[in-house]
Amino acid sequence: MDHPARTSRRRLLGGFAAAAALPLLGTAAACGDDESGGSTDSNKPVELSIFWWGGEARAKLTEDALALYTKAHPNVTFKKTWQANQGYFDKLATLTAGGDAPDIFQIDDNFLAEYASRKVTLDLTEYTSGSKLDVSKFPPSLVNYGKVEGVLAGLPFGENTQGLVYNKTLLAKYSLPEPTTGMSWEQHIAWAEQVSKAAKLPGTMDPSGNYMAFWVWLRQQGKGLYNGKELGFTADDVTRWFDLWAGARARGATPTPDVIHEGNESSITKQLVVTGKAATSWVWVNQMPEMKKSTKDELGVIAFPGDPSAQWARASMYFSVFRGSPNKDIAIDVLNFLGNDMEAGKILGTERGLPSNLDVRKAVEQTVTDAAMKQSITVQGELATKFGPQSPEVPLKGHSKIRAELIKASENVVYGRQKPADSGKAFFEFSKTAIAS
Incomplete structure (x- = not known):
């Protein structure tokens, strides 16, 4: 995996x-x-x-x-x-x-x-x-x-490609609709809010600190995490991303700050969707079989919200x-x-x-017999038909620092230590230094 x-x-x-x-x-x-x-x-x-x-x-x-x-x-x-x-x-x-x-x-x-x-x-x-x-x-x-x-x-x-994993068993229990590839980000948050109200369980893990989700979101707007040897986003982009999820938290669509932190820190086998603390988690498609080992519930996986052509091989x-x-x-x-x-x-x-x-x-x-792996392969194949013609270049040096800092910056907002604009600006300045060092 x-x-x-x-x-x-x-x-x-x-x-x-x-x-x-x-x-x-x-x-x-x-x-x-x-x-x-x-x-x-x-x-x-x-x-x-x-x-x-x-x-x-x-x-x-x-x-x-x-x-x-x-x-x-x-x-x-x-x-x-x-x-x-x-x-x-x-x-x-x-x-x-x-x-x-x-x-x-x-x-x-x-x-x-x-x-x-x-x-x-x-x-x-x-x-x-x-x-x-x-x-x-x-x-x-x-x-x-x-x-x-x-x-x-x-x-x-x-x-591999990005995948939104969701708990099918939970949704069926409460007669809730499953999320679908092509949902907009706003539609996904509205769906998660619906799940939270009906199931008394946060509808989605808060991905504001997830670099994969941020990267896909940027690409759907014609931007990127990187552009040549420079950053592909601005401080305003980060602010808008943090604002999006601040709104989702205000609507009860995501977990509490401590549970969000747990989701940010957890290994793949302890993601919130398998520990029963959220109805979705944001991962890589090929991690489905490993996640399945940690829950008896049936899991589904789709593309991240928005236009799936922004995802890549x-x-x-x-x-x-x-x-x-x-x-x-x-x-x-x-x-x-x-x-x-x-x-x-x-x-x-x-x-x-x-x-x-x-x-x-x-x-x-x-030759694959494992049901979760078959599902992963099928979904990966389906999503591959939706990929756009342009995949991003491999991340710049300093990428691992930027990944960690995004979690820190997002949690500053989640815990109320900073406003989205202040944290967004700080993250942008940090990222510029990270790729230059």
């Missing part, structure tokens, strides 16, 4: 520590031979190091897929390291800064620009022009979401190759294998999101 929709502030602060270590990374990367791809001798023993985050299930599937590669290439073995999401980027920064970076490492869009801008990640562009790294079966927008300033810094290993995560790796060509071959081999794809399944290779995805979909 993807990392939690609302990563805790503690984890993001840990990410800041990782980012602080990054100025050392360019030096470490430069120690490697950037031109040499390593030995092409098919008999020479090679051990590639690979590092990823995730649980035991992901580890087992990844190890099985790597074993399949070794079976086809007996001279290549792997030094496999994995850990939980918490602290992963601290460890990655430490390894890389110390000159002990893994040949292949998992990364997400919070940190891809950070590492790429310091030349830690290998530019994969030249490999995709031939047969070494085949992306011909990948959705172009998904490949583009791995580019930083035109350089392909990571190969997408899973497609987002890479749930990537694999990047260390620029200083002495075995670049072999590392590239491993990525090509994991991303395009049919048997490897069936082993990896949907654990990192829908397979990027569309042929592999189709084959994997036919």
Whole structure:
């Protein structure tokens, strides 16, 4: 599964520590031979190091897929390291800064620009022009979401998009209508108010601190979170966003401040929609199966409110190759294998999101038996037909700081510590500094 929709502030602060270590990374990367791809001798023993985050299930599937590669290439073995999401980027920064970076490492869009801008990640562009790294079966927008300033810094290993998850069982109990894709934001809030009154339960989690919701809302107005190397929004935009949800809270459509804070801090298995503290939560579509494990209620998932064409095929995560790796060509071959081999794809399944290779995805979909996963795949497929032609570029460096600060700024409004305009201005100024630092 993807990392939690609302990563805790503690984890993001840990990410800041990782980012602080990054100025050392360019030096470490430069120690490697950037031109040499390593030995092409098919008999020479090679051990590639690979590092990823995730649980035991992901580890087992990844190890099985790597074993399949070794079976086809007996001279290549792997030094496999994995850990939980918490602290992963601290460890990655430490390894890389110390000159002990893994040949292949998992990364997400919070940190891809950070590492790429310091030349830690290998530019994969030249490999995709031939047969070494085949992306011909990948959705172009998904490949583009791995580019930083035109350089392909990571190969997408899973497609995802934003999803509004709601409690179908609760709605049926009170004979309430289900929300639908295409509802305006105002219609969604009115629907949530109706749910709150009938079910005596907040109709929707307050997403004013959710960067995904804010980003989609901006794109529906022709703007964005980023625009090139600049911010894509103004302080007035943030104020209007905070005002929208201040109005929703005043109508009783959202939870109380302490419960909103709980929703902002909680892991995916403890989102308000599964703990029974709200009728909806704002997450990633592929997180549905994980959420379903935490409730006996039936869940539904639709697009975020507003025009769904503002949503996009987002890479749930990537694999990047260390620029200083002495075995670049072999590392590239491993990525090509994991991303395009049919048997490897069936082993990896949907654990990192829908397979990027569309042929592999189709084959994997036919093997899925889990009802929640089938639902997730179906909804992702339906929403993909509604995506607009333009997907955003991967977030700028400083994105993880902006994510955490949006939660802080929104909670200042939620708790009445600041007015929407004051908090909106403060968040805007912070964001300008974050992307410039």
